[in-house]
Amino acid sequence: MIRLNLVLLVAVVVSAMFLVHNQYEMRRLFVEHEKTLKEAAQLEMSLERLTVERRAQATPLRVARLARDQLQMRNPAPGITQYVTGPGPAREVPQ
Amino acid sequence: MSSRSVQLSSSPLLTSKTPVWRSKLIVATIAVSFAGLAVRAAYVQVIDNAFFKRQGEVRFARTLELPANRGRILDRNGLLLATSVPAPSIWANPEDMERDPEKLRQLARLLEMMPADLEKKLANEDKTFVWLKRQLDEPVVKEILALDIKGVYSIKEYKRLYPEGEAAAHVVGFTNVEDVGQEGMELVFQKQLAGRSGSRRVIKDRLGRVVEDIGEAVLPVDGEDLQLSIDNKVQFFAYQKLRDAVLEHKAKAGSVVILDAQSGEVLALANYPSYSPDKRVNLSGEQLRNRALTDTFEPGSTMKPLVISLALEKGVVKPESRIDTAPGRLTISGSTISDSHPHGTLTVNEVIQKSSNIGTVKIAMQMQPKDMWEIYTQVGFGQKPQVPFPGVVSGRLRPYKTWRPIEQATMSYGYGLSTSLFQLARAYTVFSHDGEVIPASLMKIENPISTAGVRVISEEHALAVRKMLNLAAGPGGTAPKAQTVGYSVGGKTGTAHKQEGKGYSGKKYRGFFVGLAPIDRPRIVVAVMIDEPSNGRYFGGDVAAPVFSETVQQTLRLMGVQPDMSVKPQTSVQAVEESF
Numbered sequence: 001m002i003r004l005n006l007v008l009l010v011a012v013v014v015s016a017m018f019l020v021h022n023q024y025e026m027r028r029l030f031v032e033h034e035k036t037l038k039e040a041a042q043l044e045m046s047l048e049r050l051t052v053e054r055r056a057q058a059t060p061l062r063v064a065r066l067a068r069d070q071l072q073m074r075n076p077a078p079g080i081t082q083y084v085t086g087p088g089p090a091r092e093v094p095q
Numbered sequence: 096m097s098s099r100s101v102q103l104s105s106s107p108l109l110t111s112k113t114p115v116w117r118s119k120l121i122v123a124t125i126a127v128s129f130a131g132l133a134v135r136a137a138y139v140q141v142i143d144n145a146f147f148k149r150q151g152e153v154r155f156a157r158t159l160e161l162p163a164n165r166g167r168i169l170d171r172n173g174l175l176l177a178t179s180v181p182a183p184s185i186w187a188n189p190e191d192m193e194r195d196p197e198k199l200r201q202l203a204r205l206l207e208m209m210p211a212d213l214e215k216k217l218a219n220e221d222k223t224f225v226w227l228k229r230q231l232d233e234p235v236v237k238e239i240l241a242l243d244i245k246g247v248y249s250i251k252e253y254k255r256l257y258p259e260g261e262a263a264a265h266v267v268g269f270t271n272v273e274d275v276g277q278e279g280m281e282l283v284f285q286k287q288l289a290g291r292s293g294s295r296r297v298i299k300d301r302l303g304r305v306v307e308d309i310g311e312a313v314l315p316v317d318g319e320d321l322q323l324s325i326d327n328k329v330q331f332f333a334y335q336k337l338r339d340a341v342l343e344h345k346a347k348a349g350s351v352v353i354l355d356a357q358s359g360e361v362l363a364l365a366n367y368p369s370y371s372p373d374k375r376v377n378l379s380g381e382q383l384r385n386r387a388l389t390d391t392f393e394p395g396s397t398m399k400p401l402v403i404s405l406a407l408e409k410g411v412v413k414p415e416s417r418i419d420t421a422p423g424r425l426t427i428s429g430s431t432i433s434d435s436h437p438h439g440t441l442t443v444n445e446v447i448q449k450s451s452n453i454g455t456v457k458i459a460m461q462m463q464p465k466d467m468w469e470i471y472t473q474v475g476f477g478q479k480p481q482v483p484f485p486g487v488v489s490g491r492l493r494p495y496k497t498w499r500p501i502e503q504a505t506m507s508y509g510y511g512l513s514t515s516l517f518q519l520a521r522a523y524t525v526f527s528h529d530g531e532v533i534p535a536s537l538m539k540i541e542n543p544i545s546t547a548g549v550r551v552i553s554e555e556h557a558l559a560v561r562k563m564l565n566l567a568a569g570p571g572g573t574a575p576k577a578q579t580v581g582y583s584v585g586g587k588t589g590t591a592h593k594q595e596g597k598g599y600s601g602k603k604y605r606g607f608f609v610g611l612a613p614i615d616r617p618r619i620v621v622a623v624m625i626d627e628p629s630n631g632r633y634f635g636g637d638v639a640a641p642v643f644s645e646t647v648q649q650t651l652r653l654m655g656v657q658p659d660m661s662v663k664p665q666t667s668v669q670a671v672e673e674s675f
Contacts (some may be wrong), residue, residue: 026307027300027306027307030305030306030307030308031304031305031306034304034305045180045181048178048179048180049180049181049233051175051178052175052178052180052256052258055174055175055258056256056258059258059259059260059331060262060327060328060331060332061260061262061331061335075649075652076652077580077581077648078580078581078582078652078658078662079580079581079662081658083657083658
């Protein structure tokens with residue numbers, strides 16, 4: 001009887017220790033998970049910020065100015081455009 | 096051990112006789128105490144545990160708010176018109192703030208403030224919360240926190256960015272510092288854009304780290320993205336050309352509206368003067384007003400094509416019918432109507448081409464006021480346009496029963512009623528969409544083959560009027576400057592005296608132009624208005640038509656429309672030295 005009790009006592013202690021360890025492990029992993037989530041959110045925000053920055057760099061105003069001033073380009077006019085009709089997706093052609 | 100110790104067995108205490116009740120009393124007392132403890136423990140832990148549970152939670156459980164991201168505003172091609180980026184704010188607690196002069200100087204520099212101003216903000220030491228600066232860039236905030244000043248904190252906030260700047264400002268609008276829409280689409284769609292923030296209960300450890308969730312988290316619902324019908328390139332061109340024209344003619348203001356002629360989508364809607372939505376200091380109402388939708392004016396000659404189309408529909412005239420407009424003056428119940436130049440006998444085509452008031456009035460007087468009122472109403476005058484926008488106006492169109500003959504006459508050439516530029520552009524879809532007027536939309540329409548409209552005039556008569564509009568924009572018309580290279584255009588000029596008090600101002604005008612292109616199969620309707628041009632020229636054909644021409648040229652090219660007129664190829668190419 002005493003032996004059985006001792007065995008049970010040891011089992012209880014071991015299981016309790018295991019529980020504590022698991023709890024600890026869970027919290028550790030949870031904290032790590034939180035950190036990763038935060039990082040993901042931050043990266044997403046950076047992406048958004050960089051997208052905006054790229055858009056700000058590519059506004060029609062800036063593109064037009066750079067093309068005109070630095071690259072000496074000009075707007076295409078029908079007079080210098082040749083329209084070709086290829087096999088691609090059908091384009092609308094005025095009758 | 097002391098020598099005076101006695102053996103236990105010989106202890107005198109053992110020999111004395113003790114009453115049994117004493118030991119029993121002690122056992123009972125201890126038993127009762129334990130029972131009391133057990134009852135108390137059961138009470139605290141099982142029966143009435145709320146209080147202690149709450150006290151425990153107060154010490155380690157926290158509710159975190161999960162903010163929802165505000166939706167973005169996109170143009171029809173998915174390009175950003177407005178989006179949110181994190182912009183932390185810096186606040187301080189003056190009560191227990193560290194006041195190291197050197198650190199404060201650095202802080203002021205990073206905040207781009209004068210040290211004296213910073214001192215002033217922190218002067219009241221009874222306060223526990225003071226904003227130092229809101230919505231800073233993230234790198235700057237990191238530097239500030241790196242200074243490690245006690246009593247200076249950052250808080251996460253978001254800033255709205257508008258990469259298109261002033262070109263699209265009136266359509267997109269802006270939000271305030273609390274991220275709540277104040278103008279334009281940001282205001283109208285505040286609910287959809289804002290989303291709903293969520294929350295979660297968590298347990299924090301002593302270092303402030305989240306270590307466990309309690310219960311289910313309420314997830315935030317992000318705001319929906321909003322896709323407008325605006326095309327950002329068209330919008331930009333339209334704004335640029337409009338601004339150039341307003342500055343060139345020393346005008347007070349101007350507006351331009353571009354509609355897709357088949358789907359009714361608004362491709363561009365711009366006003367000048369405008370503002371930059373990111374930097375809103377010293378804004379005036381003049382800059383903020385979305386004139387194309389909120390300002391009404393008398394449409395003048397741009398009404399004539401509607402009257403003529405009604406006359407064709409009622410069989411009153413044919414395009415080749417001849418109308419005698421000599422001698423350029425006409426008196427109706429005591430009031431005289433005149434043409435700016437006398438024209439003699441004109442065909443109906445020429446009445447539109449030359450914009451003859453007399454010709455139009457003579458045709459209009461053969462019709463009933465009710466019919467005129469009906470066509471005006473059908474194309475949307477006197478009614479609020481069905482677009483979601485703050486401050487949209489309906490203009491004014493009086494019931495036909497109150498029209499006196501002279502009023503019927505003036506209304507045929509656009510005086511005595513008022514409209515916004517947006518309504519005017521939409522009204523012209525009746526010509527571009529083969530006789531059906533279509534609803535205008537600021538939202539992108541998926542699959543826009545052709546929006547169903549309300550039939551007002553027959554297809555044949557819509558085409559006939561388009562041909563007249565083409566003549567008006569051609570040589571011998573009122574607006575040859577509306578022509579483009581490669582694309583056939585048609586349109587009607589309007590020049591109206593501005594109302595001042597009860598009468599009309601002799602010197603203040605509005606010049607406008609409404610037109611469509613290409614003539615055979617219109618793709619766009621463009622309306623331009625220039626308010627108070629004061630640099631010598633003021634006719635719609637001089638001030639507004641060139642803006643029309645340039646925007647049509649660019650817009651049709653961007654839409655990939657092939658020119659419908661033969662163009663002389665220009666092959667002269669300027670050689671530019673390449674640089675290495």
